[in-house]
Amino acid sequence: MKRSYDTIATFYDRLARIIYGNTLMNAQIYLLKKIPPNSRILIAGGGTGWILEELSRIHPSGLSITFIDISPKMIALASARNVGGNKVAFVTAPIQDISFPNDFDVVITPFLLDNFSEETLKVIFLKIDTSLATKGLWLFCDFQNTAIWWQRTVLKIMYLFFRTFCGVEAEKLPHINEAFEQNSYTIKEEKAFISGFVMARVYEKISHSL
Ligand SMILES: C[S@@+](CC[C@H](N)C(=O)[O-])C[C@H]1O[C@@H](n2cnc3c(N)ncnc32)[C@H](O)[C@@H]1O
Numbered sequence: 001m002k003r004s005y006d007t008i009a010t011f012y013d014r015l016a017r018i019i020y021g022n023t024l025m026n027a028q029i030y031l032l033k034k035i036p037p038n039s040r041i042l043i044a045g046g047g048t049g050w051i052l053e054e055l056s057r058i059h060p061s062g063l064s065i066t067f068i069d070i071s072p073k074m075i076a077l078a079s080a081r082n083v084g085g086n087k088v089a090f091v092t093a094p095i096q097d098i099s100f101p102n103d104f105d106v107v108i109t110p111f112l113l114d115n116f117s118e119e120t121l122k123v124i125f126l127k128i129d130t131s132l133a134t135k136g137l138w139l140f141c142d143f144q145n146t147a148i149w150w151q152r153t154v155l156k157i158m159y160l161f162f163r164t165f166c167g168v169e170a171e172k173l174p175h176i177n178e179a180f181e182q183n184s185y186t187i188k189e190e191k192a193f194i195s196g197f198v199m200a201r202v203y204e205k206i207s208h209s210l
Pocket residue numbers: 005006024044045046047048068069070071074093094095096110111112115
């Protein structure tokens with residue numbers, strides 16, 4: 001069977017905290033605060049689902065959430081979370097295989113897009129783009145290439161680790177910013193973490209992409 005995040009699901013959050021402290025969580029919490037009440041939300045690659053508990057602290061009810069992850073173990077952990085009064089539908093599948101109606105108000109891709117080769121990124125970007133309503137928000141956070149030597153080294157080690165243990169296909173960061181630039185997105189707000197190594201951005205979809 002192909003390796004996936006199943007192999008590290010039970011200790012993924014601890015691992016992320018050991019390496020990055022609270023930064024990866026803080027980048028996501030920054031984005032969650034931008035979500036309007038009563039939104040229909042797609043969370044893609046949501047991992048262990050701690051984000052659902054954080055969301056329920058900000059919006060105790062009224063949200064309608066579709067939470068998708070390719071890893072059955074991640075979905076099992078996420079399903080056990082306290083989601084408050086929000087409605088959550090869990091989907092265990094590669095996002096590229098699922099068709100959604102194009103009516104999400106918000107999509108969230110927390111540290112998802114860095115997993116893919118340029119070719120797969122194109123497919124997944126289009127899939128998520130199609131699911132987001134015009135004027136909807138794409139809450140994006142991920143790593144970025146910087147000129148800082150230790151950050152470049154950490155990124156290389158991360159790819160080696162995730163390719164070996166989780167079967168991640170990418171060997172380096174794909175051109176994610178360019179995907180947003182080439183499609184119909186505008187940056188509404190952004191925040192850099194660890195000198196720009198991690199970037200959180202609120203993109204607004206200004207029209208349907210071509
Ligand atoms: C780096 S982890 C991030 C987890 C979580 N967002 C977080 O920040 O704690 C990437 C997640 O994306 C999921 N994933 C990878 N490829 C996927 C795909 N094609 N479709 C859906 N989920 C995927 C993995 O199973 C994993 O849970």
